Amino acid sequence: MTRPHLPTTTGLRVVAALAQHGTVSAAAQALNLTQSAVSKQLKAVEDLVGLALFTRTSRGLAPTEAGVIYIAQARVALGALETAAARVAGLRSSRPALRLHVLPILGDRWFMPRFSRFVEAHPDIEVQFSTFAASDTVEEADIVFRFGDGHWPGWQADYFLGREVLLVGAPQFIARGGGIDAPEDAWRFPILEHRQTPLHWSDFAASHGIGDVRPERMVRLGYYSLVIRAAIAGQGLALVPRSLILDELAGGQLVNPAGLGYSSTNCYWLTTPLDRPRHADLATFCDWALAEARETESTAAAQAPLAASQRS
Amino acid sequence: MTRPHLPTTTGLRVVAALAQHGTVSAAAQALNLTQSAVSKQLKAVEDLVGLALFTRTSRGLAPTEAGVIYIAQARVALGALETAAARVAGLRSSRPALRLHVLPILGDRWFMPRFSRFVEAHPDIEVQFSTFAASDTVEEADIVFRFGDGHWPGWQADYFLGREVLLVGAPQFIARGGGIDAPEDAWRFPILEHRQTPLHWSDFAASHGIGDVRPERMVRLGYYSLVIRAAIAGQGLALVPRSLILDELAGGQLVNPAGLGYSSTNCYWLTTPLDRPRHADLATFCDWALAEARETESTAAAQAPLAASQRS
DNA sequence: GAAACACTAGTCCAAAATGGAATAGGAGAG
DNA sequence: CTCTCCTATTCCATTTTGGACTAGTGTTTC
Numbered sequence: 001m002t003r004p005h006l007p008t009t010t011g012l013r014v015v016a017a018l019a020q021h022g023t024v025s026a027a028a029q030a031l032n033l034t035q036s037a038v039s040k041q042l043k044a045v046e047d048l049v050g051l052a053l054f055t056r057t058s059r060g061l062a063p064t065e066a067g068v069i070y071i072a073q074a075r076v077a078l079g080a081l082e083t084a085a086a087r088v089a090g091l092r093s094s095r096p097a098l099r100l101h102v103l104p105i106l107g108d109r110w111f112m113p114r115f116s117r118f119v120e121a122h123p124d125i126e127v128q129f130s131t132f133a134a135s136d137t138v139e140e141a142d143i144v145f146r147f148g149d150g151h152w153p154g155w156q157a158d159y160f161l162g163r164e165v166l167l168v169g170a171p172q173f174i175a176r177g178g179g180i181d182a183p184e185d186a187w188r189f190p191i192l193e194h195r196q197t198p199l200h201w202s203d204f205a206a207s208h209g210i211g212d213v214r215p216e217r218m219v220r221l222g223y224y225s226l227v228i229r230a231a232i233a234g235q236g237l238a239l240v241p242r243s244l245i246l247d248e249l250a251g252g253q254l255v256n257p258a259g260l261g262y263s264s265t266n267c268y269w270l271t272t273p274l275d276r277p278r279h280a281d282l283a284t285f286c287d288w289a290l291a292e293a294r295e296t297e298s299t300a301a302a303q304a305p306l307a308a309s310q311r312s
Numbered sequence: 313m314t315r316p317h318l319p320t321t322t323g324l325r326v327v328a329a330l331a332q333h334g335t336v337s338a339a340a341q342a343l344n345l346t347q348s349a350v351s352k353q354l355k356a357v358e359d360l361v362g363l364a365l366f367t368r369t370s371r372g373l374a375p376t377e378a379g380v381i382y383i384a385q386a387r388v389a390l391g392a393l394e395t396a397a398a399r400v401a402g403l404r405s406s407r408p409a410l411r412l413h414v415l416p417i418l419g420d421r422w423f424m425p426r427f428s429r430f431v432e433a434h435p436d437i438e439v440q441f442s443t444f445a446a447s448d449t450v451e452e453a454d455i456v457f458r459f460g461d462g463h464w465p466g467w468q469a470d471y472f473l474g475r476e477v478l479l480v481g482a483p484q485f486i487a488r489g490g491g492i493d494a495p496e497d498a499w500r501f502p503i504l505e506h507r508q509t510p511l512h513w514s515d516f517a518a519s520h521g522i523g524d525v526r527p528e529r530m531v532r533l534g535y536y537s538l539v540i541r542a543a544i545a546g547q548g549l550a551l552v553p554r555s556l557i558l559d560e561l562a563g564g565q566l567v568n569p570a571g572l573g574y575s576s577t578n579c580y581w582l583t584t585p586l587d588r589p590r591h592a593d594l595a596t597f598c599d600w601a602l603a604e605a606r607e608t609e610s611t612a613a614a615q616a617p618l619a620a621s622q623r624s
Numbered sequence: 625g626a627a628a629c630a631c632t633a634g635t636c637c638a639a640a641a642t643g644g645a646a647t648a649g650g651a652g653a654g
Numbered sequence: 655c656t657c658t659c660c661t662a663t664t665c666c667a668t669t670t671t672g673g674a675c676t677a678g679t680g681t682t683t684c
Contacts, residue, residue, distance in 0.1 A: 008641095013316075024660075034645080060661095077396075084386065092363065546682095649661090654655105
């Protein structure tokens, strides 16, 4: 046998990022590469595989049947590498690295812009992030960020962010649909849902006492990044924690019509294992992350009235 | 976050090959790279990980604690890539590739020297090999090479090779130990065992009617490649199918003292699923592989008397 | 004890791969 | 029609990779 044709690990990351972000340009930002580099890496993987992994549209990319299969295995491979890094980092006799498991949406929209502040403040603490790792590696992590109601046996859960959920959409899209003045107006529009957090719309309806969820249409997407992006593109209304879309709200790409939203019991939590000692670096990181999250939400709260006044 | 430090897929292959082959030079041969390239790739992975993955001795390399962890995840990652390739290959609307799952020892010692003959004879048939893939992918394969007694529910098993098992060792090593004229003489020596096929020595003892296995010492190794290599290095006696060591017997690196060995019911089988149609390419490959295996064993049988006469 | 053998690690250098800047071109929205 | 967002490609500089070769070490053989 000659040398097998394997993709590079950059190629795997590109494929995984494209699945999550939906466009070459957005994936490039997430990967800290240029649009041109990502485009070429995708082409290289597709040439190697011999099939297109994504279809191209003017709005971005969508996985093909082959792409869905390939993306799944790319994630398994990347997860194994995260596991290897995390487990080996745990063996260092010098100060062991902190092992964090983060959800994709938090990695992109919360850690990416802020983590450098932690590094500057604590250059001596090494942090190992995982996103794709399998559940056994997740359980080994020092900190696991989770979405839910805050109850995980064996784990202490500290509220992180996302309790305040807003109904949002692109301004022109909402205007074309006749505007939204009351919660039930939302059902005139297609709505977007993140598959892994499917309860939002029923919570929204329940919190406003408006009966069943009855939208014109519902589109389910695999990543919150894609939900947000589709909302910006005018493909539907979305329910999104305010803290995750501060820039889009400030920039006017998304608006929160009539200030509609609700307070969710399902939100993002910072969890730590109860059966392991809380060593100093872990405590330092938790304090920093929770404080930054509080600051994020203070900023979010301060912007809310401003956004409301811009709406009239 | 800046770009994560991921190993290259070549680095992963190097780490997995080193685990299997025990020396940089042997791994290089298996990978179709030079010793220098493999050495540099290993250094690059170890620099990235920040820990040594192998200890170096004058006889080769052995995994460290970190190495064992890393190797396991490297194999998971490579398995995922094999799965991706196999599943995507199955989607091609043109002639789908044959998906073969091969044991490491057969990949190295049987397919590596012979597969180019198949390619020359059938350039139009694409074959996808896997070795590391997880069990779900194995079950999807068109052909699975297995070691055992030939009974796997749902699979047709055709004898492939390995029924004739020889007691072998390095000539000087055997001479220093006083030679071997009878089966029980083997217990004066350390013996080597492949962890995944642990029954050989008891089968050897039973077939010669010599009671329990009572060697001076037993060393268990994770790969048959390492068993063969350790036998050549004079670290013990091994039981190995004749067909897998024709070159070593012919070259005198290993000898079969007193023609000792036995006929094993546990051997290598070519298995195909009963619940799927046997399409033409599959039949072509099976015919070729079984014919080549027959030829391998004819050659082996023809060499046996010659080796015996060289021994006196 | 010397020679031979098998091994790893490093240097030098050419080739290949990678990524960024820039550009071309397409599609949709305003 | 213009603007915006998008992908794909070209050009080029930089980085990475792998092979040839060498230096050095340790073990085995004679």
